[in-house]
Amino acid sequence: MSMKGWFYAQMEGIVQALEQLGTDDFIFWYEATTPIATAPGLPTIDLTKKYGEDRVRYSGLDEMWYAGATLGAALVGSIAIDWHDMYMANPYPFEIVSQHAAKLHHMTGGQATIPAVWVIHISGQGPGLAGQHSDYEADSWYAHVPGVRTVIPSTVYDAKGLMITAVKSKDPFVYLNGSAFRALSDDIPDTPYEVPIGKAAVRTRGSDLTIVSSGQGMLAAMEGAQKLQGDGISVETIDLRCLNPMDTETLVKSAKKTGRVLTVDQSKYTLCPGAEVIARIAEFTDGVKFKRIAFPDAPPPGAPEMFNYMKPNGTHVYEAAKALLRK
Amino acid sequence: MSDTIEKTVEEVKAEGKGFISRRNFLKGLGVTGASVALFTTGTRLLATPEQEPVSKIPLERDIYWPERLTREQLIEMQRKMLQIRWYDRTVADKMLTEKGFRGYMHGSPGHEACAVGACFALNKDDWMAGYHRSHHHAIAKGANIRKMAAEIIFKASGTNNGYGGSMHIMQADVGMLGEDGVVGPGCCYGAGAGHALRARGKGQVALTFGGDAHATTPYFHISLNEAATHKIPWVYVIENNQYLDARGQHISECINVDDIAIMATAYNIPGVVVDGMDVLDVYNAVKAAVERARAGRGPTLIECKTYRYYDHFGVRGAEPGKLGSFGLGYRSDRELLSWLARDPIDKHRKTLVQTGMLTEREADALEEEVKAEIRDAFRWAEAQPVPRAEDGLRHVFVEEESVLPRMLADCPPWKTYA
Numbered sequence A: 001m002s003m004k005g006w007f008y009a010q011m012e013g014i015v016q017a018l019e020q021l022g023t024d025d026f027i028f029w030y031e032a033t034t035p036i037a038t039a040p041g042l043p044t045i046d047l048t049k050k051y052g053e054d055r056v057r058y059s060g061l062d063e064m065w066y067a068g069a070t071l072g073a074a075l076v077g078s079i080a081i082d083w084h085d086m087y088m089a090n091p092y093p094f095e096i097v098s099q100h101a102a103k104l105h106h107m108t109g110g111q112a113t114i115p116a117v118w119v120i121h122i123s124g125q126g127p128g129l130a131g132q133h134s135d136y137e138a139d140s141w142y143a144h145v146p147g148v149r150t151v152i153p154s155t156v157y158d159a160k161g162l163m164i165t166a167v168k169s170k171d172p173f174v175y176l177n178g179s180a181f182r183a184l185s186d187d188i189p190d191t192p193y194e195v196p197i198g199k200a201a202v203r204t205r206g207s208d209l210t211i212v213s214s215g216q217g218m219l220a221a222m223e224g225a226q227k228l229q230g231d232g233i234s235v236e237t238i239d240l241r242c243l244n245p246m247d248t249e250t251l252v253k254s255a256k257k258t259g260r261v262l263t264v265d266q267s268k269y270t271l272c273p274g275a276e277v278i279a280r281i282a283e284f285t286d287g288v289k290f291k292r293i294a295f296p297d298a299p300p301p302g303a304p305e306m307f308n309y310m311k312p313n314g315t316h317v318y319e320a321a322k323a324l325l326r327k
Numbered sequence B: 001m002s003d004t005i006e007k008t009v010e011e012v013k014a015e016g017k018g019f020i021s022r023r024n025f026l027k028g029l030g031v032t033g034a035s036v037a038l039f040t041t042g043t044r045l046l047a048t049p050e051q052e053p054v055s056k057i058p059l060e061r062d063i064y065w066p067e068r069l070t071r072e073q074l075i076e077m078q079r080k081m082l083q084i085r086w087y088d089r090t091v092a093d094k095m096l097t098e099k100g101f102r103g104y105m106h107g108s109p110g111h112e113a114c115a116v117g118a119c120f121a122l123n124k125d126d127w128m129a130g131y132h133r134s135h136h137h138a139i140a141k142g143a144n145i146r147k148m149a150a151e152i153i154f155k156a157s158g159t160n161n162g163y164g165g166s167m168h169i170m171q172a173d174v175g176m177l178g179e180d181g182v183v184g185p186g187c188c189y190g191a192g193a194g195h196a197l198r199a200r201g202k203g204q205v206a207l208t209f210g211g212d213a214h215a216t217t218p219y220f221h222i223s224l225n226e227a228a229t230h231k232i233p234w235v236y237v238i239e240n241n242q243y244l245d246a247r248g249q250h251i252s253e254c255i256n257v258d259d260i261a262i263m264a265t266a267y268n269i270p271g272v273v274v275d276g277m278d279v280l281d282v283y284n285a286v287k288a289a290v291e292r293a294r295a296g297r298g299p300t301l302i303e304c305k306t307y308r309y310y311d312h313f314g315v316r317g318a319e320p321g322k323l324g325s326f327g328l329g330y331r332s333d334r335e336l337l338s339w340l341a342r343d344p345i346d347k348h349r350k351t352l353v354q355t356g357m358l359t360e361r362e363a364d365a366l367e368e369e370v371k372a373e374i375r376d377a378f379r380w381a382e383a384q385p386v387p388r389a390e391d392g393l394r395h396v397f398v399e400e401e402s403v404l405p406r407m408l409a410d411c412p413p414w415k416t417y418a
Helices: A006-021 A047-051 A063-075 A092-107 A138-143 A156-168 A217-230 A248-258 A273-284 A304-310 A314-326 B003-017 B022-028 B071-097 B112-120 B135-141 B145-152 B186-200 B212-216 B218-229 B260-267 B279-294 B333-340 B344-354 B360-382 B389-393
Strands: A002-005 A026-030 A036-039 A042-046 A056-058 A079-084 A116-122 A149-151 A173-178 A185-188 A201-204 A209-213 A235-239 A242-244 A260-268 A289-295 B127-131 B176-180 B206-211 B234-240 B271-275 B300-305 B394-397 B400-402
Touching: A002 A006, A002 A036, A002 A156, A006 A036, A006 A042, A006 A047, A006 A079, A006 A156, A006 A185, A026 A047, A026 A063, A026 B186, A042 A047, A047 A056, A063 A079, A063 A092, A063 A116, A063 B176, A063 B186, A063 B218, A092 A116, A092 A138, A092 B176, A092 B186, A092 B394, A116 A138, A116 A156, A138 A149, A138 A173, A138 A242, A138 A260, A138 A273, A149 A156, A156 A173, A156 A185, A201 A217, A209 A217, A209 A248, A209 A273, A209 A314, A217 A235, A217 A260, A217 A314, A235 A248, A248 A260, A248 A273, A260 A273, A260 A314, A273 A289, A289 A314, B071 B112, B071 B135, B071 B145, B071 B279, B071 B344, B071 B360, B112 B135, B112 B206, B112 B234, B112 B279, B112 B300, B112 B344, B127 B135, B127 B186, B135 B145, B135 B176, B145 B360, B176 B186, B186 B206, B186 B218, B186 B234, B206 B212, B212 B218, B212 B234, B212 B260, B218 B234, B218 B260, B234 B260, B234 B279, B260 B271, B260 B300, B271 B279, B279 B300, B279 B344, B344 B360, B389 B394
Parallel strands: A026 A056, A026 A079, A079 A116, A116 A173, A149 A173, A209 A235, A209 A260, A260 A289, B127 B176, B127 B206, B206 B234, B234 B300, B271 B300
Antiparallel strands: A002 A185, A036 A042, A149 A242, A201 A235, B394 B400
16 A cells, blocks of 8 residues: 555556456557656656657647547557546547447457447546636546447546456546546555446435435535535435446435435536436336436636635535435 | 650669569560560659669668569469459449448459568568558458458458458458558558567567558558657558549649658658559568668658549449449549559459460469359358347447447446456
8 A cells, every 4th residue: 555646546456457368569648748757756657668659649739630640550459548638528438439439349340349448537626727728528528338338547546447347348448537536536455456437436324315316416416425424414425437328226225225416527418428327226226215416517617706605515415415415 | 655665764773773673573584675665654743664763862762562462472462463353343233233232342352463562571460550441451361251242331351340340340360450441540550569569579570551542641640740859660552543532532622742752751651652553663672761760760751543443432434344433423434444444453364365374274263163163152151150139239338248238228337347
């Protein structure tokens, strides 16, 4: 165990996954973030130095290109990573992932395999950047796409474990990389470990109410849960971690226990991951009461006054939970 | 156009540039220049026989590569072109005559030399990505024709087990990356594959085929820019058949240059125009580009001027037993006839016969052999089983046997993934 930052945990995950696979046939394309990670008292991880410039390449601002080049490398059998690190909602990789990477294995009758990970930045945490750079919606986009696994860590432990799972998998992954988590550090294992796909994490156990969130929505969810616990309410907080496949079993069991489900999303209200959570629970339970909070169906405005009013926070979670408990 | 004068000019040009010409090659094989009509008609997009470099960066062709092909290889080129021709003519005739025929095509006839000339320049372990007009690429790269015939009618034993169909034929074990059915980023993943192959250090290259419409998309430009910048071992072969999609818009109305190959100049790489109706011309250029790529000198853009005999899609304007689609509003029959007169299969046959590699009778026999092979392939395909309906749930992931049948009332609520 040692203290590692978010990025260090991810880089360590990549290196350890490749070691476990016993390969250095690895292609890494990056744009804004140079893949060099440091942590106090730990060796520096420099992917370029470790794997060479033929494998670890800077691309121009051409997100479409390196999303596609990542797919090409994977199609010829290399472990390929697209480190897509621009602070914005960016639809370019979406075409490659949804229309090609996600479909080729199926469309070729199981011949094409795509051991690739698109590490896609997901923004939306702060005001001042306005519609394009503050937008948080890639979770809804990718969760809908069959043929790729869409994971979204919210802890340093999961950041590493899901990276190892993604890199080691023979299937394509979208790894949503939340900007709010970059400052996080945690004491996590030095040895490699995997976080399974399709398995949500129960962050707090409780019996009065279930709160379900994912990614950066977890920040508001946990803040709200703490306030509720302060009022003596027993809250079960679930972090989805993996949007597709979604852990229906954990959701349904928790909903059956508490009878009340609140979903929290930083994504837009319409078709946010919480909508899918509620649909699945409603489909397989009777009598559960629901509430969904999310970013309104509007682009994020630039002015802090407007943005902070609209972005779901711990108080919103607390208020919504209280209202749901009164139902 | 006077053939004699044209060739004299060409010879002068060739002398100046150090090219070894096709004509000299044929001369070397004992054929008189006069007997080989390299170009029979003039059209507005007629390529020069000696592959004038279009971009500023030359593609070195001091070797005339077809000279090094064996008799067997030269005949094999003809066989492959015939397979493509009769495969698609068979599909066309079935579409016209067989009610309930499940197959369709974006017809390849006319494009045979582009695919065969280019794929002959590749090794088996080099990779190729195609586009929606895909039958000729698959055959040229060596895909199993029986399985292809089964695939386009969605049989379980097709190349893609019935999951893909005409636009997506893939056979990974002959080096196909798959056919990009959306005129999209096949060039991105072709070049991306080339980048990964170089890192592997085994000297492999990747090649992407595109149509003329590729030049109007962003993928074309970003791939050339990045592949040139990173000196990726990749060759981009554009089959310019001049007409875009179902509307039949002429390429000259969609791009602002005469030759797509000139766009290579912007990326500081070689760009050449070749005669897409001449398999040796295509081979010569692609082989030079492949050698250049293998030597670590980066990508090349090759534009093959060609023509598709059928409509963009399907068999509008075609008749059973007759090659080509006539009476299409967007092009004249006369134009089609002028390209049919330059047919790549006829041309290569003439070369083989005139150089004594095949007799007329042997050339006929080869065609009959191929026709029988194609007939057999489609007969075999028809006898194959269709996929099991529930197999649509399979092959979504490598690491998951099948997804849940969500359309069923009794679908289980969940499954365990890990």
